[in-house]
Amino acid sequence: MAESxxxxxxxxxxxxxLTTAILLVxxxxxxxxxxxxxSRWKGPASAIVALPLVxxxxxxxxxxxxxxxxxxxxxxxxxxxxxxxxxxSFSGLVIASVFYSLPxxxxxIQNAFEAIGKSPLEAAAxxxxxxxxxxxxxxxxxxxxxxxxxxxxxxxxxxGEFGVVLMIGGNIPDNTRVLSVQIYDQVEALEYxxxxxxxxxxxxxxxxxxLALYLLNPTGxxx
Amino acid sequence: MNTIRAxxxxxxPDYSLAVNLELPGQGITALFxxxxxxxxxxxxxxxxxxxxxxxxxxVDGQVWQDDAQAIFxxxxxxxxxxxxxxxxxxxxxxxxRNLEFGMKRVxxxxxxxxxxxxxxxxxxxxxMQRQSSTLSGGERQRVxxxxxxxxxxxxxxxxxxxxxxxxxxxxxxxPYLERLSEHLKIPMLYxxxxxxxxxxxxxxxxxxxGGRVRVSDTASSLLTRLDMPLAHGxxxxxxxxxxxVEHDPEFQLAxxxxxxxxxxxxxxxxxxxxxxxxRIQARDVSLTLERQSGTSILxxxxxxxxxxxxxxxxxxMVGLDAGxxxxxxxxxxxxxxxxxxxxxxxxxxxxxxxxVL
Numbered sequence: 275m276a277e278s279x280x281x282x283x284x285x286x287x288x289x290x291x292l293t294t295a296i297l298l299v300x301x302x303x304x305x306x307x308x309x310x311x312x313s314r315w316k317g318p319a320s321a322i323v324a325l326p327l328v329x330x331x332x333x334x335x336x337x338x339x340x341x342x343x344x345x346x347x348x349x350x351x352x353x354x355x356x357x358x359x360x361x362x363s364f365s366g367l368v369i370a371s372v373f374y375s376l377p378x379x380x381x382x383i384q385n386a387f388e389a390i391g392k393s394p395l396e397a398a399a400x401x402x403x404x405x406x407x408x409x410x411x412x413x414x415x416x417x418x419x420x421x422x423x424x425x426x427x428x429x430x431x432x433x434g435e436f437g438v439v440l441m442i443g444g445n446i447p448d449n450t451r452v453l454s455v456q457i458y459d460q461v462e463a464l465e466y467x468x469x470x471x472x473x474x475x476x477x478x479x480x481x482x483x484x485l486a487l488y489l490l491n492p493t494g495x496x497x
Numbered sequence: 498m499n500t501i502r503a504x505x506x507x508x509x510p511d512y513s514l515a516v517n518l519e520l521p522g523q524g525i526t527a528l529f530x531x532x533x534x535x536x537x538x539x540x541x542x543x544x545x546x547x548x549x550x551x552x553x554x555x556v557d558g559q560v561w562q563d564d565a566q567a568i569f570x571x572x573x574x575x576x577x578x579x580x581x582x583x584x585x586x587x588x589x590x591x592x593x594r595n596l597e598f599g600m601k602r603v604x605x606x607x608x609x610x611x612x613x614x615x616x617x618x619x620x621x622x623x624x625m626q627r628q629s630s631t632l633s634g635g636e637r638q639r640v641x642x643x644x645x646x647x648x649x650x651x652x653x654x655x656x657x658x659x660x661x662x663x664x665x666x667x668x669x670x671x672p673y674l675e676r677l678s679e680h681l682k683i684p685m686l687y688x689x690x691x692x693x694x695x696x697x698x699x700x701x702x703x704x705x706x707g708g709r710v711r712v713s714d715t716a717s718s719l720l721t722r723l724d725m726p727l728a729h730g731x732x733x734x735x736x737x738x739x740x741x742v743e744h745d746p747e748f749q750l751a752x753x754x755x756x757x758x759x760x761x762x763x764x765x766x767x768x769x770x771x772x773x774x775x776r777i778q779a780r781d782v783s784l785t786l787e788r789q790s791g792t793s794i795l796x797x798x799x800x801x802x803x804x805x806x807x808x809x810x811x812x813x814m815v816g817l818d819a820g821x822x823x824x825x826x827x828x829x830x831x832x833x834x835x836x837x838x839x840x841x842x843x844x845x846x847x848x849x850x851x852x853v854l
Binding site (some may be wrong): 361393394396397398399400401402405407408411412414415416418 | 521544545546572573574577578579580583586587588591596599602603644646648
């Protein structure tokens with residue numbers, strides 16, 4: 275297999291791992307708020323979180339490109355801060371992936387929080403546990419299946435992204451050329467043998483991930 | 498004596514709770530009333546789970562909430578034990594770690610009840626290694642009560658702990674609750690809408706209606722007051738305090754002496770001299786003007802009619818005095834008229850031995 279393929283695989287895994295980690299941290303408070311709030315902003319907020327589910331990735335990529343570009347508000351900010359422009363960089367790719375995979379992480383966690391409800395948290399409070407104590411020792415352990423789903427879905431979905439990457443990351447070897455772009459390139463160059471290797475690898479990976487998810491996740495097998 | 502002071506106001510859009518109570522700092526106090534009376538809301542406000550406004554909650558000399566001084570301790574800083582109707586054991590922990598959850602969070606210096614003691618009182622030693630999801634309803638509730646006790650609370654709050662259980666499980670748990678109030682010096686606030694539970698266990702009763710306190714009094718007096726709803730209906734009962742003076746091993750009967758005489762009931766477990774609390778339901782008492790012979794009825798007590806009040810269709814509730822102990826008797830209006838019942842009339846109250854609870 276070509277060295278460029280290894281580089282693409284490594285880059286893809288790095289991107290997916292980083293994106294998932296960021297999303298788990300970022301998604302927890304969002305999921306918590308969405309699961310608890312009775313605010314009239316819950317509807318709009320849920321819709322925004324869910325947008326990447328229905329939006330063509332190229333459109334998401336396009337808007338990110340515009341806002342992070344030299345004339346966009348984020349682009350101006352990052353340039354003023356001396357970070358430079360984010361499009362066509364690995365950091366830009368991470369930011370784009372965070373948006374792109376947001377619902378895949380937030381929704382399972384939110385569902386888990388909603389299923390747990392207030393009662394176990396109240397029980398913990400009557401047993402002298404402070405809110406932070408309760409979060410780490412009651413809520414998180416009870417929401418474990420939700421977090422497992424969120425991690426797997428967020429990771430796998432990021433691995434599979436293509437449209438957003440193409441728009442915002444381009445095709446720079448070792449920097450933004452991820453697996454799906456590499457496969458696209460090889461097909462364009464009519465290198466079907468390589469394509470088969472990578473595609474079959476991806477197929478196996480995706481199946482293994484989902485299989486692991488369904489085997490590990492105890493929901494539905496209890497009782 | 499340490500008391501519980503609860504001046505609680507909670508406002509919901511369609512309903513409000515406004516009570517001002519001074520409750521005994523020992524024994525079991527029942528918060529009784531129909532659903533929607535505000536019993537659970539009051540209990541939750543005392544626990545800090547419901548945010549009451551303009552309220553003052555003081556337990557055992559400690560101020561937990563005083564809105565006049567802007568004091569509000571969050572739930573986790575109140576020394577409560579709370580027993581939920583649906584128990585809410587932590588499913589991700591086994592029984593032992595459920596029990597330890599609260600105890601570990603109480604500073605050593607404030608622990609007055611050891612885990613072993615709590616486990617013994619509820620008889621759950623054999624369950625310690627089990628996963629919480631494998632327990633039966635009755636077992637779960639006992640673990641839930643022990644878990645609350647292990648935090649060494651200054652008050653034990655119980656929110657309909659038996660309501661989700663069937664009759665058999667209920668009777669499995671009740672003796673444990675009664676033991677708690679005997680063995681621990683912790684006041685218990687017990688929410689219930691089941692009169693039989695209340696009559697069986699409560700020392701003090703607060704009757705709530707529509708978010709207000711209708712009356713707050715000792716159980717023995719409140720249960721038999723004819724102007725109160727507790728002394729009416731099928732479950733109306735009088736509570737008798739006495740002690741066992743005799744056993745009849747041949748017929749497996751215990752004899753309990755109280756101010757109004759002696760009562761025999763089938764029992765071979767209560768020890769001699771032990772104080773007991775008996776419940777005699779109004780519908781199990783009949784009246785006769787002369788002492789009957791040749792009857793199967795075991796207990797015949799001399800009594801005087803104190804007051805009468807209409808009960809359900811065609812029935813009257815008769816309040817009796819038996820040597821200083823108040824009894825209730827429910828009979829048809831026809832019988833009352835045939836016997837010429839009126840206050841001051843002296844007669845005999847008959848109670849079947851098997852009807853004494």
